Amino acid sequence: xxHEEAVRLLPWYASATLGGDERRxxxxxxxxxxxxAGELRALRVLGADVHKLSESVAVPxxxxxxxxxxxxxxxxxxxAAPAPPWLQPLKERALAAxxxxxxxxPAPVRFAxxxxxxVIGGLAALLTLRGPERPAFETAAxxxxxxxxxxxxxxxxxxxxxEAVMRETLLRIRGEIVAGxxxxxxxxxxxxxxxAQQPEKVLEALRSEREVIRFAAPKY
Amino acid sequence: xxxxxxxxxxxxxxxxxxxxxxxxxAAFSDLYRAYQAPVFRFLVRMVGATGPAEExxxxxxxxxxxxxxxYRGDAKPSTWIFGIAHHKALNALRQxxxxxxxxxxxxxxxxxxxxxxxxxxxxxxxxxxRRALAALPxxxxxxxxxxxxxxxxxxxxxxxxxxxVNTVKTRMFHARKKxxxxxxxxxxxxxxx
Numbered sequence: 001x002x003h004e005e006a007v008r009l010l011p012w013y014a015s016a017t018l019g020g021d022e023r024r025x026x027x028x029x030x031x032x033x034x035x036x037a038g039e040l041r042a043l044r045v046l047g048a049d050v051h052k053l054s055e056s057v058a059v060p061x062x063x064x065x066x067x068x069x070x071x072x073x074x075x076x077x078x079x080a081a082p083a084p085p086w087l088q089p090l091k092e093r094a095l096a097a098x099x100x101x102x103x104x105x106p107a108p109v110r111f112a113x114x115x116x117x118x119v120i121g122g123l124a125a126l127l128t129l130r131g132p133e134r135p136a137f138e139t140a141a142x143x144x145x146x147x148x149x150x151x152x153x154x155x156x157x158x159x160x161x162x163e164a165v166m167r168e169t170l171l172r173i174r175g176e177i178v179a180g181x182x183x184x185x186x187x188x189x190x191x192x193x194x195x196a197q198q199p200e201k202v203l204e205a206l207r208s209e210r211e212v213i214r215f216a217a218p219k220y
Numbered sequence: 221x222x223x224x225x226x227x228x229x230x231x232x233x234x235x236x237x238x239x240x241x242x243x244x245x246a247a248f249s250d251l252y253r254a255y256q257a258p259v260f261r262f263l264v265r266m267v268g269a270t271g272p273a274e275e276x277x278x279x280x281x282x283x284x285x286x287x288x289x290x291y292r293g294d295a296k297p298s299t300w301i302f303g304i305a306h307h308k309a310l311n312a313l314r315q316x317x318x319x320x321x322x323x324x325x326x327x328x329x330x331x332x333x334x335x336x337x338x339x340x341x342x343x344x345x346x347x348x349x350r351r352a353l354a355a356l357p358x359x360x361x362x363x364x365x366x367x368x369x370x371x372x373x374x375x376x377x378x379x380x381x382x383x384x385v386n387t388v389k390t391r392m393f394h395a396r397k398k399x400x401x402x403x404x405x406x407x408x409x410x411x412x413x
Binding site for chain 2: 185
């Protein structure tokens with residue numbers, strides 16, 4: 001490999017994304033070129049600096065709800081939300097029936113019916129807002145465990161990992177699967193948040209278990 | 221992550237995009253959670269401030285929702301998503317003034333056992349790197365960021381930026397020369413230049 005080409009490829013060798021033949025040719029050149037070896041060392045320092053700088057950027061809280069609201073507002077997947085053709089006559093018939101009802105029923109009767117509907121709606125809301133019923137029985141284990149601060153992370157297991165290994169991994173971090181698997185095969189795992197177990201350390205520990213964990217990231 | 225794991229992950233994400241194309245909001249939520257942080261950090265580097273980067277991140281994810289049906293699967297999902305972010309960032313840069321220093325962008329990553337002097341030195345060094353990167357033309361900054369933080373190959377960057385691979389290599393070459401000069405002038409030359 002020519003020196004000029006080697007110099008142009010060194011950044012991707014430093015970032016470990018250079019493939020097959022090019023990597024081997026570059027390694028051949030590197031073994032005999034002190035200038036490129038020095039440049040590689042400098043590129044690795046630069047790469048680490050860029051990485052640290054990016055990691056120092058605090059990610060804002062999730063705005064997923066906002067994006068989903070925009071999707072709803074946009075009427076995405078149902079552009080401009082026109083009624084489908086088969087529904088059009090139905091819509092027109094409903095409007096016509098409403099007009100006919102208004103014209104045929106005297107105003108006092110209409111008001112009485114509306115008042116009845118309001119009372120029924122109020123009662124339904126009261127029933128909904130009463131909150132959860134006290135359970136009819138309690139377990140012998142006593143009252144529900146008091147839960148301290150917990151943090152949610154997303155975890156993906158390597159395909160084919162036995163259930164016992166997954167369980168052992170989760171027990172080690174005192175994690176509990178609270179949701180999943182998602183469409184990407186990821187589980188939401190809650191872990192206790194305490195001084196002995198910071199989320200970064202948990203993620204670091206999980207990511208180091210490459211045989212078991214294929215993905216571990218904070219759930220924002 | 222090994223190459224095999226990366227490929228498996230890319231396959232899962234491609235499946236996710238196909239589901240999004242079918243209107244699956246749960247799949248979209250998964251993809252959002254996986255990409256919010258990397259896309260945001262890419263955009264912060266590109267536009268230089270957190271506020272606009274946050275808005276643009278939402279725009280990118282909304283474009284993913286709208287454009288999922290057009291994803292053909294011939295590029296990795298990450299390449300496709302960064303391609304969208306690339307266009308959003310360049311459009312934003314065309315429409316506004318040069319970025320100003322945004323101190324809120326930086327959070328402290330010095331360890332708790334590192335003394336104040338070491339902490340100051342880390343912050344100074346980080347700030348100098350940030351300023352040097354900000355001084356590069358957007359196209360060169362993008363190549364540096366995608367290579368060293370997001371781990372993209374030059375072929376993937378070529379796909380993200382929509383330019384030939386030789387242009388990517390040339391942009392990196394010039395970025396490297398400028399960074400050597402800038403960091404050298406800032407006193408960081410001995411390690412990185």
